[in-house]
Amino acid sequence: MKNLLALLLLLTTGFAFAQTTPPRGSSYQDSVRASTSSGKTVMVNGAPVNSAMDFIENLTASKTHTTFLAAVRAANMVGTLKSRGPLTLLAPPDSAFKQQLGLRLDTLMKPAHKYELINVLSYHILAGEYTIKSLTKLINDGHGEASILTLAGSKLTARIDENRNIQFTDETGGKSVISQFNIEENNGLMHLITRVLVPKDKAM
Numbered sequence: 144m145k146n147l148l149a150l151l152l153l154l155t156t157g158f159a160f161a162q163t164t165p166p167r168g169s170s171y172q173d174s175v176r177a178s179t180s181s182g183k184t185v186m187v188n189g190a191p192v193n194s195a196m197d198f199i200e201n202l203t204a205s206k207t208h209t210t211f212l213a214a215v216r217a218a219n220m221v222g223t224l225k226s227r228g229p230l231t232l233l234a235p236p237d238s239a240f241k242q243q244l245g246l247r248l249d250t251l252m253k254p255a256h257k258y259e260l261i262n263v264l265s266y267h268i269l270a271g272e273y274t275i276k277s278l279t280k281l282i283n284d285g286h287g288e289a290s291i292l293t294l295a296g297s298k299l300t301a302r303i304d305e306n307r308n309i310q311f312t313d314e315t316g317g318k319s320v321i322s323q324f325n326i327e328e329n330n331g332l333m334h335l336i337t338r339v340l341v342p343k344d345k346a347m
Contacts, residue, residue, distance in 0.1 A: 192326055192327075192333075196329060197328055197329050198224035198225070198230070198330065199212070199215070199224050199225050202234070207236045207238075208236065210237040211236075213252070214240075214251070217252045217257070218257060218261045218264055223268070224330075225330070227330055228328075229272045229330060229332070230268055230270065230272075230330060230331035231271065232267060232331065232334070233267045233321075233334055233340065234334070234335055234336065235267070235335075235336050235337070235338055235339045235340070236335070243317075243339045251263070262297075262342060263339075265294040265295035266293045266295040266299075266341070266342045267293070267340055268295075269291060273332065273334075274324075275309065275334075279309070282301055287302060288300055288301065288302045289302075293342075297314055297343070299311045306320075308320045313341050314341070314343030315341045317339075317340065319337050319338035319339075319340055320338075321334045321336055322336065
């Protein structure tokens with residue numbers, strides 16, 4: 144009987160300790176990880192993306208977004224993509240940067256062109272969560288197209304193309320399609336897009 148009482152006491156105090164112990168760390172991201180420790184994981188180009196992590200953490204694990212991540216670091220925009228959000232990130236692959244910008248990318252990565260780089264990267268970030276469903280509704284409500292404001296202060300035009308994909312047209316007339324969508328992060332959503340979006344006043 145004594146052994147049984149001792150066991151019950153141990154279990155009770157252990158449960159109370161677990162209930163009152165705060166999650167490790169005090170940041171928003173740590174709190175989210177504690178509450179969603181079994182965060183959903185999806186595969187993006189062969190790399191795992193965990194919904195309990197932020198944009199920067201998941202981009203770091205990606206082998207196809209190294210250029211985008213390097214540009215974010217060069218522009219000192221890591222804090223933006225680690226912020227509480229919610230944000231929607233439109234992420235182009237490394238191949239798009241090389242094909243569209245070529246040697247111009249090396250120039251953009253230099254400190255003297257920091258603000259130009261910030262403008263281009265901010266053109267790929269939307270304030271709030273834009274799911275495929277909400278984007279489609281905006282397009283339908285706009286009778287076939289929607290104008291969406293980016294963090295750069297410039298707009299993108301969203302339409303549904305002939306293949307039923309959501310397509311963004313930038314201010315220079317460039318078109319980019321969402322290739323993978325609704326990738327959950329702990330501070331927003333990421334959609335993979337096929338091309339780099341370029342604002343008109345910073346045309347490459």
